[in-house]
Amino acid sequence: xxxxxxxxxxxxxxxxxxxxxxxxxxxxxxxxxxxxxxxxxxxxxxxxxxxxxxxxxxxxxxxxxxxxxxxxxxxxxxxxxxxxxxxxxxxxxxxxxxxxxxxxxxxxxxxxxxxxxxxxxxxxxxxxxxxxxxxxxxxxxxxxxxxxxxxxxxxxxxxxxxxxxxxxxxxxxxxxxxxxxxxxxxxxxxxxxxxxxxxxxxxxxxxxxxxxxxxxxxxxxxxxxxxxxxxxxxxxxxxxxxxxxxxxxxxxxxxxxxxxxxxxxxxxxxxxxxxxxxxxxxxxxxxxxxxxxxxxxxxxxxxxxxxxxxxxxxxxxxxxxxx
Amino acid sequence: xxxxxxxxxxxxxxxxxxxxxxxxxxxxxxxxxxxxxxxxxxxxxxxxxxxxxxxxxxxxxxxxxxxxxxxxxxxxxxxxxxxxxxxxxxxxxxxxxxxxxxxxxxxxxxxxxxxxxxxxxxxxxxxxxxxxxxxxxxxxxxxxxxxxxxxxxxxxxxxxxxxxxxxxxxxxxxxxxxxxxxxxxxxxxxxxxxxxxxxxxxxxxxxxxxxxxxxxxxxxxxxxxxxxxxxxxxxxxxxxxxxxxxxxxxxxxxxxxxxxxxxxxxxxxxxxxxxxxxxxxxxxxxxxxxxxxxxxxxxxxxxxxxxxxxxxxxxxxxxxxxxx
Numbered sequence: 276x277x278x279x280x281x282x283x284x285x286x287x288x289x290x291x292x293x294x295x296x297x298x299x300x301x302x303x304x305x306x307x308x309x310x311x312x313x314x315x316x317x318x319x320x321x322x323x324x325x326x327x328x329x330x331x332x333x334x335x336x337x338x339x340x341x342x343x344x345x346x347x348x349x350x351x352x353x354x355x356x357x358x359x360x361x362x363x364x365x366x367x368x369x370x371x372x373x374x375x376x377x378x379x380x381x382x383x384x385x386x387x388x389x390x391x392x393x394x395x396x397x398x399x400x401x402x403x404x405x406x407x408x409x410x411x412x413x414x415x416x417x418x419x420x421x422x423x424x425x426x427x428x429x430x431x432x433x434x435x436x437x438x439x440x441x442x443x444x445x446x447x448x449x450x451x452x453x454x455x456x457x458x459x460x461x462x463x464x465x466x467x468x469x470x471x472x473x474x475x476x477x478x479x480x481x482x483x484x485x486x487x488x489x490x491x492x493x494x495x496x497x498x499x500x501x502x503x504x505x506x507x508x509x510x511x512x513x514x515x516x517x518x519x520x521x522x523x524x525x526x527x528x529x530x531x532x533x534x535x536x537x538x539x540x541x542x543x544x545x546x547x548x549x550x551x552x553x554x555x556x557x558x559x560x561x562x563x564x565x566x567x568x569x570x571x572x573x574x575x576x577x578x579x580x581x582x583x584x585x586x587x588x589x590x591x592x593x594x595x596x597x598x
Numbered sequence: 599x600x601x602x603x604x605x606x607x608x609x610x611x612x613x614x615x616x617x618x619x620x621x622x623x624x625x626x627x628x629x630x631x632x633x634x635x636x637x638x639x640x641x642x643x644x645x646x647x648x649x650x651x652x653x654x655x656x657x658x659x660x661x662x663x664x665x666x667x668x669x670x671x672x673x674x675x676x677x678x679x680x681x682x683x684x685x686x687x688x689x690x691x692x693x694x695x696x697x698x699x700x701x702x703x704x705x706x707x708x709x710x711x712x713x714x715x716x717x718x719x720x721x722x723x724x725x726x727x728x729x730x731x732x733x734x735x736x737x738x739x740x741x742x743x744x745x746x747x748x749x750x751x752x753x754x755x756x757x758x759x760x761x762x763x764x765x766x767x768x769x770x771x772x773x774x775x776x777x778x779x780x781x782x783x784x785x786x787x788x789x790x791x792x793x794x795x796x797x798x799x800x801x802x803x804x805x806x807x808x809x810x811x812x813x814x815x816x817x818x819x820x821x822x823x824x825x826x827x828x829x830x831x832x833x834x835x836x837x838x839x840x841x842x843x844x845x846x847x848x849x850x851x852x853x854x855x856x857x858x859x860x861x862x863x864x865x866x867x868x869x870x871x872x873x874x875x876x877x878x879x880x881x882x883x884x885x886x887x888x889x890x891x892x893x894x895x896x897x898x899x900x901x902x903x904x905x906x907x908x909x910x911x912x913x914x915x916x917x918x919x920x921x922x
Contacts, residue, residue, distance in 0.1 A: 341891050344901070347751070347844040348836075355643050356891045359634050372753040373840040376763065436751030465749035469846055 301560035303336030306364065308559060309357030310338055313369040314345030314469070317501055318526035319548045320369065323391055326552025327366050334560050345469040347371045358384055364559050368552065369393060371436050387562060391555050392439050400568040402555040404576045406439050409523050409544045410446025412578045416542035417447075417495055417521040424456025425492030428482055430475060430502045432465035437498070443523055444497035460491070466502040476505030476512075483513045496522035500529045503540060507532055510539050525579055527594040533585035534597045545577040545588050617864040617911045621882055628889035635892050642771065646763075648884035649777045650835045652877050654678045654855045655862070656784050657828030659876040661728070662859065663788060664814075664821035666801045667871050669860075670729055673801060675822060677732040678829045679851035680739035681713045683843070685833025687743040690752040690843040699758055707830050713739055714826025718819035740848055753842040762838035773838060780831060784824075785873045797821065802870075857904060858883045861911045 308331045312324040328338045339362055343350025350370050354377035357365050365381055367374060368391040378388045378397035390398040417427070429447075433440035451457050464482070467474040479494065494510075496502045500522035510516050516539040522529065525545025533540045551574045558568055579588045586597045629635045657678045665673015685706040692702040713735060720731045765772040788794040799807040800814035807814050836847060861882065862875030883904070890903065 339894060346846055346850055348840050348847050349850065351840060352647050353891060355647065356888055359637075359640050359643055359888075360632070360892060361634060371751045371844055372842050373844055376841050432748075432750055436753075462748075465744075467749065467845065 301334060301557065301564055303331055303334040303556075303560050303563065306336045306559075306563065307360075307362045308336050308338055308556070309341065309354075309360065309362035309365040311341045311343070311350060311353050311357060311365060311367045311370075313343045313347060313350040315342050316345055316469075318528060319499070319524050319546065320345075322526075322548035323368050323552035326549035326554075327368065327391070327556045328552075330553040330556035331366075331559070334556065343370075347373050347468065350374065351377050354378070354381060357381070358386065362386060364389065364562070366391065366552075366555050366559060367393065367398075368555075369437075371433075387559075389555050389559050389562070391551055392437075394438050394571065399562055400555075400558045400570060400572060402551050402558060402572040402574065403439060404546045404551065405573045406442040407446060409546075409576055410443040411450050412544055413443075413495070413521055413523055413542060414447040414450025416578070416580050417493055417519075418451065418454050418457060420519050420521065420541045421457070421492045423454050426458050426460055426486070426490065427451075427493045427495055428460045428486075428491060429463050429495045429497050430466040430478075430506075431463045431497040432468070433498050440498035447495065447497060460486075466496070471499075471501040472505035472508070474505065475502030476509045479506045479509035480513060483509065483515055483518075488515065488517065491518055493519040493521065495520075498523060500524040500526070500543060503529060504532065507538070507540050525577065525588065525592075527589065527592075530579065530585045530589040530592075530594065531597065533579065534582055534589060536582075538582065541581060543579040543585070545579050545592060547574055547576070547592070550574050613914055613917045615864065616914045617861060617907075620907075620910060621861075621886065624886060625882075625889060628886075628893055632889065632892035635889055640888070640892075642774075644881060644884045644888055645774050646771060647839070647888065648880045649773055650682065650832045650839060650851060651854045651858055651880040651884065652777055652781065653828050653832040653835060654682060654851060655859045655876040655880045656781050656873055657825035657832075658855055658859045659862070659871050659873045660784065660788055660797070660824045660828075661818075661821045662871040663801045663873075664797045664818045665728060666804065667863065671727065673818065673821060674728045675717065675732045675825045676729070676852060676856070677713060677717060677735035677739055678825050678832070679848040679855060680736040680743070681710050681826050681829030682832035682836055682851065683848045684713065684739050684743045684746075685710050685830045686836040686843045686847075687747045687752075687833075689833060690754050690837060691746055693754055693756055694752055699756055703834075706833060707827075710826045710830035710833075711823060713829070714823040717822040717826070721822065722815040722819045736848070736852070744845065747843060747845065749845050751842060751844045754837050755841065759834065759837050760841070762835060763841070773835060777835070780828075781873070781877055784828075788873050793817075853904065854880070854883050854887075857907060857911070861907070864911065864914070 310327050312320055315321045315324055328340060331338050339360055341353035341356060343353055351373035358381055364387045366389045370393050378395050381388050382397045388398045390401045392403045394401045431444050434444040464478055494506050503520050503522035506520050510518055518539060520540040521542040523544050525543040532538055554572055554574055562568055577588050579585050589597050634640055658675055661673040661675040688706040688709055689702040717732055717735055720726045721728050762773045767775055796812045797817050800812055800817045804814050858879035859871055859876040862879030863869050863871045866872045866875045
């Protein structure tokens with residue numbers, strides 16, 4: 276196992292252990308907590324949701340779950356239902372600007388809002404990965420992978436819509452400023468929020484027909500890695516695995532692709548969505564215990580550079596073994 | 599023989615009311631399991647969330663009234679939800695670049711009317727089936743909107759748009775009052791004017807209408823323009839509800855529009871699509887959606903249940919029609 280992966284995971288296991296055991300005094304007994312998630316189709320969303328709901332339950336609370344089915348509007352509207360249900364607090368996972376007026380209404384009704392991956396002026400606390408580290412790390416890894424120069428296409432539909440994506444894609448671009456030989460192909464590509472792998476597959480095939488062999492060096496997905504699944508499919512279909520792929524999130528599905536021999540998917544930064552959801556639920560309990568929370572809680576990430584680190588991270592994050 | 603006729607009628611009547619009975623049972627079940635479901639606040643929530651659906655349903659109802667309620671060969675316009683997101687997309691994009699709301703609205707209106715006229719020409723002049731034409735139009739218009747918005751979320755915080763969501767007049771949300779007014783005007787036009795009577799005559803029996811001198815084609819064409827206009831209006835309510843334009847809203851809107859409009863037929867004594875039936879259908883569908891979430895049903899099950907309800911409604915409508 277790579278040393279840095281080991282080190283990060285050692286810290287991580289400490290973090291994993293600490294909330295449950297060190298904060299044994301915390302309780303959500305008698306509290307009803309609404310947990311709104313934008314969707315449960317993708318690993319990240321589902322795991323953050325599972326982490327939050329199971330932690331609320333293990334602290335003695337009752338969960339009212341609502342799922343947006345990967346539709347931001349449905350997700351936002353679901354907060355009205357939680358408001359109407361009179362829950363004691365809301366954990367809201369992801370979501371775009373459509374949720375802001377809902378948060379405002381919850382706050383006005385005296386229901387504290389805790390967000391996951393969605394900083395908001397109306398929330399008590401936002402629990403998220405270290406998005407700054409994710410953005411710069413993937414920028415460095417991608418630049419190294421293509422030898423510091425070349426043409427790069429980017430799927431970047433959400434930089435303006437979601438703050439976390441602005442941080443990740445913005446810092447990726449910030450790193451590339453120091454590589455004058457790297458050119459970002461314009462216009463940037465915009466992936467769909469739902470059905471992202473299939474949508475990205477089609478858009479990549481179109482892109483490849485515009486950019487023949489040698490005219491494009493890498494495809495990066497700016498904020499997540501579900502589209503990267505489709506990107507890799509398209510590269511394999513077109514026999515263009517010379518084009519390298521980088522992305523962010525690092526769930527088991529994409530780590531498996533990275534772990535394949537000769538995979539074009541060369542770099543990622545893995546998050547710990549279950550721990551993020553669980554930490555948010557712990558924060559709800561801390562709030563009710565009278566503790567003052569910082570506006571942001573950061574959860575460690577695991578940088579994954581190349582096939583070997585993908586295999587190591589897969590095992591270390593508890594997804595099983597790929598060897 | 600004479601004695602059997604009323605009993606046959608009774609059974610078909612009953613079959614026609616079954617969709618309503620099923621909805622009634624589902625709602626009763628929900629109210630028993632969700633303590634806050636039968637409150638005024640809950641009712642307001644249901645109405646507020648269904649405003650965009652109500653508008654597109656009203657548009658679809660006019661098209662069905664003009665073209666007849668045979669889903670395949672009659673009047674149908676699946677493109678209204680796409681027109682609505684086009685209206686929202688154009689307005690959001692132009693507002694973001696600093697243009698005044700009135701100008702955005704004019705451009706959005708023009709684009710929506712072009713969609714309505716295209717449907718009208720393709721269907722009444724070239725003779726294409728409404729189902730296929732408007733489905734193709736749906737795909738094309740969503741494509742155009744993706745080009746305009748670059749498939750991105752656009753936040754909108756214009757005070758007029760926010761007012762549609764947040765402003766209250768005499769304790770009632772302004773959005774509800776406005777949609778009620780729009781629906782009332784459409785209802786008046788479709789059910790209380792000569793134009794509306796001709797429209798219904800054309801949809802009821804095209805041949806009979808044409809024999810009596812009604813230009814059915816013209817009325818069908820007009821109905822598609824009216825539908826596009828409701829899509830245009832709906833766009834602003836989508837912007838208000840979502841405080842901006844998010845990609846993908848059209849899919850759910852189309853499902854709910856079709857379900858609500860045809861469910862609405864069960865409210866009509868003659869089992870035909872009517873405007874107020876469609877509006878009530880929209881409210882019922884919203885009540886069911888919100889109800890299932892209030893009792894914690896997984897959203898995937900909600901999808902399955904909605905799909906099954908469409909099947910049940912269409913099946914019982916067909917049975918009731920056959921027995922008529």
